Amino acid sequence: MAKELLASCRDGSSIILDPRTKLAVLITISIFILGGSYEGIMQYYIIILAFIPLILLLSSGKRKASVIYIVIFGGSLCLELFILSMLPSPVNYIAVTITGILLRFAPGIVMGYLLVTDTTVSEFMDAMDKLHMPRFITMPMSVMFRFFPTVAEEWSCIGDAMKMRGIGLGYRRAGHILEYRLVPMMICSVRIGEELSAAALTRGLGGPIKRTNVCDIGFHIQDIFILFVCAGAYVAQIYVLITRG
Amino acid sequence: MIECKKLSFSYLAGGGKKKYETIKNVSCRIKEGSFVLLCGVSGCGKTTLTRIFNGLIPHYHEGKLEGDAYIEGKNTKRLSLFDISLKVGSVFQNPRSQFFNVDTTSEVAFGPENHGMSESKIKQRVQQVCSQLDIEDLMDRSIFSLSGGEKQKIACGSAAAIDPDIYVLDEPSSNLDSCAVSDLRRLLEILKSCGKTVIISEHRLYYLADLIDRVIYMKDGKIEGDYTAQEFKAMPESQREVMGLRPLDLDVLKDTEHGIKAEAFSRWVISDMTFSYKYRPGILQIGKSILPAGKVTAVIGDNGAGKSTFSRCLCGLEKRCRGTVEYDGHVYSAKERLNICYMVMQDVNHQLFTENVEEEILLSMKNKNKKQIERLLEDMDLTELSECHPMGLSGGQKQRVAIASAIASEKPLIIFDEPTSGLDLFHMRKVANVVNEIADQGRTVLVVTHDPEFILRCCDHVIHLSAGRVYESYPLRDRRDRIRLLDFFMLK
Amino acid sequence: MNKLQGKDFINIGIFTAIYFIVIFAVASIGFIPIFIPLISVIVPLVGGIPMMLFFSKIRKFGMITVSGLLLGIIMLITGMGYWCILTGIVFGLLSDLALKACGYKNYKREILTHGLFSMWVIGAFIPIVVTRADYYQNLLPGYGEEYADTLMSYMPDWILPVLLAASFISGIAGGIIGYRIFKKHFERAGIA
Numbered sequence: 070m071a072k073e074l075l076a077s078c079r080d081g082s083s084i085i086l087d088p089r090t091k092l093a094v095l096i097t098i099s100i101f102i103l104g105g106s107y108e109g110i111m112q113y114y115i116i117i118l119a120f121i122p123l124i125l126l127l128s129s130g131k132r133k134a135s136v137i138y139i140v141i142f143g144g145s146l147c148l149e150l151f152i153l154s155m156l157p158s159p160v161n162y163i164a165v166t167i168t169g170i171l172l173r174f175a176p177g178i179v180m181g182y183l184l185v186t187d188t189t190v191s192e193f194m195d196a197m198d199k200l201h202m203p204r205f206i207t208m209p210m211s212v213m214f215r216f217f218p219t220v221a222e223e224w225s226c227i228g229d230a231m232k233m234r235g236i237g238l239g240y241r242r243a244g245h246i247l248e249y250r251l252v253p254m255m256i257c258s259v260r261i262g263e264e265l266s267a268a269a270l271t272r273g274l275g276g277p278i279k280r281t282n283v284c285d286i287g288f289h290i291q292d293i294f295i296l297f298v299c300a301g302a303y304v305a306q307i308y309v310l311i312t313r314g
Numbered sequence: 315m316i317e318c319k320k321l322s323f324s325y326l327a328g329g330g331k332k333k334y335e336t337i338k339n340v341s342c343r344i345k346e347g348s349f350v351l352l353c354g355v356s357g358c359g360k361t362t363l364t365r366i367f368n369g370l371i372p373h374y375h376e377g378k379l380e381g382d383a384y385i386e387g388k389n390t391k392r393l394s395l396f397d398i399s400l401k402v403g404s405v406f407q408n409p410r411s412q413f414f415n416v417d418t419t420s421e422v423a424f425g426p427e428n429h430g431m432s433e434s435k436i437k438q439r440v441q442q443v444c445s446q447l448d449i450e451d452l453m454d455r456s457i458f459s460l461s462g463g464e465k466q467k468i469a470c471g472s473a474a475a476i477d478p479d480i481y482v483l484d485e486p487s488s489n490l491d492s493c494a495v496s497d498l499r500r501l502l503e504i505l506k507s508c509g510k511t512v513i514i515s516e517h518r519l520y521y522l523a524d525l526i527d528r529v530i531y532m533k534d535g536k537i538e539g540d541y542t543a544q545e546f547k548a549m550p551e552s553q554r555e556v557m558g559l560r561p562l563d564l565d566v567l568k569d570t571e572h573g574i575k576a577e578a579f580s581r582w583v584i585s586d587m588t589f590s591y592k593y594r595p596g597i598l599q600i601g602k603s604i605l606p607a608g609k610v611t612a613v614i615g616d617n618g619a620g621k622s623t624f625s626r627c628l629c630g631l632e633k634r635c636r637g638t639v640e641y642d643g644h645v646y647s648a649k650e651r652l653n654i655c656y657m658v659m660q661d662v663n664h665q666l667f668t669e670n671v672e673e674e675i676l677l678s679m680k681n682k683n684k685k686q687i688e689r690l691l692e693d694m695d696l697t698e699l700s701e702c703h704p705m706g707l708s709g710g711q712k713q714r715v716a717i718a719s720a721i722a723s724e725k726p727l728i729i730f731d732e733p734t735s736g737l738d739l740f741h742m743r744k745v746a747n748v749v750n751e752i753a754d755q756g757r758t759v760l761v762v763t764h765d766p767e768f769i770l771r772c773c774d775h776v777i778h779l780s781a782g783r784v785y786e787s788y789p790l791r792d793r794r795d796r797i798r799l800l801d802f803f804m805l806k
Numbered sequence: 807m808n809k810l811q812g813k814d815f816i817n818i819g820i821f822t823a824i825y826f827i828v829i830f831a832v833a834s835i836g837f838i839p840i841f842i843p844l845i846s847v848i849v850p851l852v853g854g855i856p857m858m859l860f861f862s863k864i865r866k867f868g869m870i871t872v873s874g875l876l877l878g879i880i881m882l883i884t885g886m887g888y889w890c891i892l893t894g895i896v897f898g899l900l901s902d903l904a905l906k907a908c909g910y911k912n913y914k915r916e917i918l919t920h921g922l923f924s925m926w927v928i929g930a931f932i933p934i935v936v937t938r939a940d941y942y943q944n945l946l947p948g949y950g951e952e953y954a955d956t957l958m959s960y961m962p963d964w965i966l967p968v969l970l971a972a973s974f975i976s977g978i979a980g981g982i983i984g985y986r987i988f989k990k991h992f993e994r995a996g997i998a
Contacts, residue, residue, distance in 0.1 A: 099887045264406065279430055
């Protein structure tokens with residue numbers, strides 16, 4: 070069931086990281102690979118950073134995904150370093166843009182995928198609490214994660230109904246397809262949402278007392294190691310900035 | 315103790331433009347530790363009354379409230395929902411929409427968390443509730459992997475975790491099969507034996523017969539009858555029928571007769587139908603099964619027996635389904651079956667797409683024929699509603715629209731998925747009549763259901779599934795067949 | 807009464823989830839890199855349908871800001887960078903102010919507000935555009951000044967404002983579509 074954005078229960082064996090560590094890796098990757106300038110030693114350090122999602126992928130036994138990741142990231146890195154300059158100019162512009170985008174987005178997307186599939190909702194909410202996120206963020210956020218699978222479920226049920234009525238590819242009024250699908254989905258979701266609010270309120274949500282949260286997360290040796298690697302990226306960047314003057 | 319004094323309530327709908335009254339001048343007093351059944355036909359106001367007991371009225375649903383309700387001597391208007399949540403636990407009708415968390419353990423811990431209990435105490439409390447209600451085996455599971463019955467058990471557990479003295483349940487069995495109903499009954503028995511006050515609004519009565527202390531019968535927003543358990547049980551079945559209530563004892567159904575339809579002229583033959591998820595054992599393995607054409611066949615079985623999968627495979631909605639369906643000398647592939655089958659879903663909200671009822675029916679028609687639409691609207695009692703938005707109608711009306719589009723599609727095989735869940739006696743009979751009419755027009759109907767009363771009113775044939783296989787398959791002709799059917803539905 | 811309460815938070819969560827699923831479904835077109843700029847047009851166009859319904863339910867200040875922030879966080883955890891958190895908050899806040907100014911009752915302003923809100927999508931483009939100059943110079947050593955200039959002309963400086971304007975305009979168009987659907991369906995179905 071790939072319907073859930075965050076998993077509701079843990080499965081499989083892998084290096085278990087604290088969700089906060091995964092968030093730190095994501096932010097680091099976003100800063101230096103997605104948004105970085107790749108100056109000086111940074112162009113080598115990003116390769117180290119890009120290894121973190123690869124290691125996590127391999128440890129959770131996702132071999133196919135690992136290979137795709139190596140091909141996309143490694144491939145576009147090689148292209149940029151060695152081959153692009155040799156291509157004729159119109160092809161070149163397109164190729165530079167495409168490889169640039171693949172190179173920059175791949176590690177972050179893979180890390181995001183890992184965070185999303187390998188973290189349970191309650192772990193993530195624990196992490197948010199431990200990071201002292203205020204309630205006005207954590208409360209809608211937990212509803213949101215709870216709601217993704219529900220909306221996806223509605224979406225597929227409505228899809229079935231459409232198939233049965235012969236509305237799909239090749240339907241005469243193509244403009245209506247989106248409407249037929251979105252409108253019932255939204256009406257159903259809003260109704261479920263209303264019932265959900267009522268049910269939550271009868272169990273004391275939104276009371277004046279501070280909620281407790283049954284937490285199970287914490288930092289381990291693997292977290293510390295990975296956080297160390299991330300910290301290295303910031304140190305390297307500062308070094309680059311200083312030596313540049 | 316709960317007390318109501320001259321309560322009236324009307325909902326404000328459509329931004330305050332429409333106003334409809336649901337309960338009028340209701341006064342009652344419910345003793346501590348009693349087990350009270352609220353019953354009456356749909357729209358009689360019993361759900362509204364439960365909302366008053368759990369504080370959703372006046373604190374969540376907007377509307378005009380007159381009179382007062384007291385919980386343990388305190389006026390609910392002056393209590394906040396948070397205060398009420400300590401005293402009253404609620405379980406709702408729709409198991410899909412009452413969970414705030416995605417895993418079962420967090421769900422049970424949710425109430426105590428909101429009340430700021432300490433971590434160790436919460437864990438202890440969750441343990442305690444689980445062993446008390448016998449739901450330990452459901453812990454640490456994803457909400458999305460639970461069956462409807464399991465979800466209702468978790469909902470009860472979640473309500474019980476706060477340890478309230480009063481439980482309010484609003485049609486908790488609507489979406490449950492017979493096995494899950496037995497489980498729910500056991501759970502209610504535990505609550506009763508702990509001395510809790512239980513107020514339950516329900517259409518299905520048979521599973522509550524031994525639990526109730528008192529029955530409140532509502533009609534048109536008023537309390538029309540207030541009976542002790544003895545009085546209610548002593549009532550002749552015919553009187554309850556006049557009141558629009560489902561039977562208290564399934565045994566009386568043995569003598570239900572319905573008109574026998576003309577002998578089947580041909581049949582649908584399903585052979586070697588199998589379905590399985592990747593790398594997993596088969597969910598459905600049907601060697602050979604027959605649906606008599608022009609008749610109504612019921613598919614029964616416990617949860618997980620493969621009823622829904624079977625109907626989805628038959629419709630051609632499952633790509634992984636193997637096997638053939640033959641009718642009238644033609645073998646239909648899964649893709650072709652999409653063109654000859656129409657399923658009326660359990661949640662009809664998923665199949666209403668357009669902006670008004672007439673459009674909705676037109677959408678299904680191949681040859682648009684004004685006269686035919688008018689006749690269909692009239693047959694289905696929808697003429698006055700033809701300009702309304704389908705999603706704005708009541709549950710029963712929506713279902714009729716969905717059925718009307720099924721009829722308009724002129725497809726030969728029509729499948730109903732749980733058409734009577736949560737319907738009262740009158741509405742259930744109405745649906746049964748419609749199903750009979752569809753069959754009389756020469757179409758074949760398949761009904762997936764767990765409503766024995768409904769089966770006996772319109773079905774001619776039964777397919778009983780168990781663990782993905784056809785366990786037995788028999789026609790419903792005489793009393794012996796009916797007893798055989800009812801045996802399956804008896805409380806275990 | 808103006809403080810956000812449980813019911814409001816649940817509403818924010820629900821609509822952000824619906825909005826994200828809808829835009830994610832239509833934005834999958836961006837997996838083909840050449841079409842990435844199109845996202846700034848398509849997302850606001852379709853996003854108007856859920857957002858206009860959401861706007862109709864809002865009576866309190868701050869709900870769109872929280873929603874924008876949440877969108878930013880999901881964008882971060884799905885690997886789209888952290889810039890959307892910033893743009894989500896900024897344009898969410900602007901939208902909140904715009905709605906407050908019209909007293910939550912004026913549909914024309916709501917359509918305009920949707921245009922404003924839609925500009926958050928620019929956050930997804932910032933990492934590509936802002937750092938590209940340094941990026942080309944550093945990763946393609948020895949290509950020469952001329953080459954870098956040609957590349958810069960493919961993604962010129964004015965692309966960000968253009969994308970921003972595109973998202974605003976299609977946001978207004980999306981708002982109009984959303985309003986039509988709202989009138990045609992949601993209001994009559996009784997969920998408004």
